[in-house]
Amino acid sequence: EDKRPLTWKNMLLLIGVSFFISSLSKDAGVMVASVLPVFDKATWTVLLVTATGLIVAMTPFGKIKGTEEVSNIMLYIVIAMIASRADISAMGNAPVWLAAGFLILLIHIAVMVILAKLIRLDIFTCAVASLANVGGTATAPVLAGAYSSALVPIGILMALLGNIIGTPGGAFVGYLMSLIG
Structure with a gap:
């Protein structure tokens, strides 16, 4: 102390x-x-x-x-x-995009559950890794800090890794969506 x-x-x-x-x-x-x-x-x-x-x-x-x-x-x-x-007022204007977002989140949940079972991750690591991928650099450290203030740097690093991997992945999904619409 x-x-x-x-x-x-x-x-x-x-x-x-x-x-x-x-x-x-x-x-x-x-x-x-x-x-x-x-x-x-x-x-x-x-x-x-x-x-x-x-x-x-x-x-x-x-x-x-x-x-x-x-x-x-x-x-x-x-x-x-x-x-x-x-701005959430225009959410209903693009139902295909909204459905695609929910589909991506369902895939994300399935992958996180499978990986958690395969490599026996604890709930903290799964939650922070998930939020690092979905919520990004602003939210993952907050969740990590809720468990312990010593884990905030881990949340930041996971979030940055999520940005590094997720940005090209998001660009690829955006490209796929441009082919649809």
């Missing part, structure tokens, strides 16, 4: 540095996306923020009391920002 006191100075420093890094990463994500259009600017931003966070966490700065609290707050803010841009 960490006995150091949690001070406002530490919290303000951590919040300020996190906003600074996220602002720089957002600008860098736009620049990298224009040079390397493999991912969109949002994905590049998430990758840059995550890489920077992992690097900074290994320095003495990552040992400051309050990093866990601030990182959880920032993660919830990202989730809220993503959810605030969702």
